[in-house]
Amino acid sequence: MNVFCVLLLFLIPSLVYGQNASDRLTETGFENIREVCCDDTVYASMEDPTYRGVFRGSGVALNVLRSVYPSANVFNVVIKEDNKGRVAIEAINDDGAWSVDVNYDSRLIENKLDDLCGDNMQSKSYGKINIIMYPIVSLDNHLLYKLFSYGLLIAPSVETTLWKGNHIVLQPIIPLVNNYDFFEETANRHVQIGSLNIQQDFTANAKWWRRLSAGFFHYNYLGFNLETGLHFTKAFDCGVELSLARWQDMNSGVLKVADDNLFAALLKMNYYHSETSLDLSLTMGRFLYGDYGVRGDLGCRFGEYFIGVYATLTGGEHNAGFNFSIPMSGKKQKRMGVVSVRIPESFDWEYSMSSNFDWKDKNCGKTVEVKAAKDKAAHYWEADYIKKYLMKFLNGEVD
Numbered sequence: 001m002n003v004f005c006v007l008l009l010f011l012i013p014s015l016v017y018g019q020n021a022s023d024r025l026t027e028t029g030f031e032n033i034r035e036v037c038c039d040d041t042v043y044a045s046m047e048d049p050t051y052r053g054v055f056r057g058s059g060v061a062l063n064v065l066r067s068v069y070p071s072a073n074v075f076n077v078v079i080k081e082d083n084k085g086r087v088a089i090e091a092i093n094d095d096g097a098w099s100v101d102v103n104y105d106s107r108l109i110e111n112k113l114d115d116l117c118g119d120n121m122q123s124k125s126y127g128k129i130n131i132i133m134y135p136i137v138s139l140d141n142h143l144l145y146k147l148f149s150y151g152l153l154i155a156p157s158v159e160t161t162l163w164k165g166n167h168i169v170l171q172p173i174i175p176l177v178n179n180y181d182f183f184e185e186t187a188n189r190h191v192q193i194g195s196l197n198i199q200q201d202f203t204a205n206a207k208w209w210r211r212l213s214a215g216f217f218h219y220n221y222l223g224f225n226l227e228t229g230l231h232f233t234k235a236f237d238c239g240v241e242l243s244l245a246r247w248q249d250m251n252s253g254v255l256k257v258a259d260d261n262l263f264a265a266l267l268k269m270n271y272y273h274s275e276t277s278l279d280l281s282l283t284m285g286r287f288l289y290g291d292y293g294v295r296g297d298l299g300c301r302f303g304e305y306f307i308g309v310y311a312t313l314t315g316g317e318h319n320a321g322f323n324f325s326i327p328m329s330g331k332k333q334k335r336m337g338v339v340s341v342r343i344p345e346s347f348d349w350e351y352s353m354s355s356n357f358d359w360k361d362k363n364c365g366k367t368v369e370v371k372a373a374k375d376k377a378a379h380y381w382e383a384d385y386i387k388k389y390l391m392k393f394l395n396g397e398v399d
Helices: 002-028 054-068 106-117 357-361 383-394
Strands: 031-038 041-047 074-081 084-094 097-103 129-140 149-160 166-178 192-201 208-217 221-231 236-249 262-273 278-286 292-302 305-314 317-327 339-342 346-352
Touching: 002 031, 002 041, 002 054, 031 106, 041 054, 041 106, 054 074, 054 084, 054 383, 074 106, 084 106, 084 383, 097 383, 129 166, 129 346, 208 236, 221 262, 317 357
Parallel strands: 041 074, 129 339
Antiparallel strands: 031 041, 074 084, 084 097, 129 149, 149 166, 166 192, 192 208, 208 221, 221 236, 236 262, 262 278, 278 292, 292 305, 305 317, 317 346
């Protein structure tokens, strides 16, 4: 009897850990979970549909794993999106003090999980639906006959994932209130298809990205969009975007599609400087309507807040403006059941100077957008940014 009790003392903790790690993560709000503890090292991969900001969900996951496996001090975790790895976190807990590194070599951890636990995955996200109520605010102050035109629209985005790397978006644009005159030519006066497309991610390692999208794009385009690129370092990445589309609208209540093809080929670069939190982006090449040029963006990230300015020179014309992104939802929005209605993690807005009418008449600087009103701060995957604010979260400097 004594021997049996001693065995139970040794067996029960391991059984509890093995049973409760995935359960605890599921209860906390994570999905697509795989985890295993080997000696003093925990390997895990998961997706976070619950917490605002990539770093916050990562920090919560590390604290959960630490509480479930108190004897482990090394944690290798892959954070996913659409069940595809985006970043790999290597964290060490030494007597309660965390040291963290973030990189893009997600395949190394995924291979270890394949060897140790195979395809055993808990809380799969496939088929679950998010309905995100994006607001769109339109202001136009270059008119001569009124101070400004305004429009408030709602863009409910219905999104789901049906298989690994897949993402489906249905996002109509619905006008709510405006002060447009009957002769003003603007798509904001009418209900639009907005975005209705299917995306597929073909990457095997988070260091690369290759995404193909097909369907209707915001605001008035129908066609294909291909993005491919590489994270050269933890702060610098470079990619190419190719778009083939046709202009379309539903202003008359009937879908009209233009006969002419539009083509864009753009080189994109992004650099994040961790010490100053400055974010520099450069886009150059051929835009949709055949104009060649360059756009530069300079912004600063204050945690989940972003504010920036930009300037564009293309097609012989110039333009400039500013943009910002501010948190909109609470720090946690847990998915409830198969269908979850939520507000965006952030509110994004961009003001364009439109310095002259030639800029608008020539359709300068136009690109397709897979989704309207994206969260600029919500899915920012630069490794140095995540590392900086993950350490702040684990040290209690941000909550």
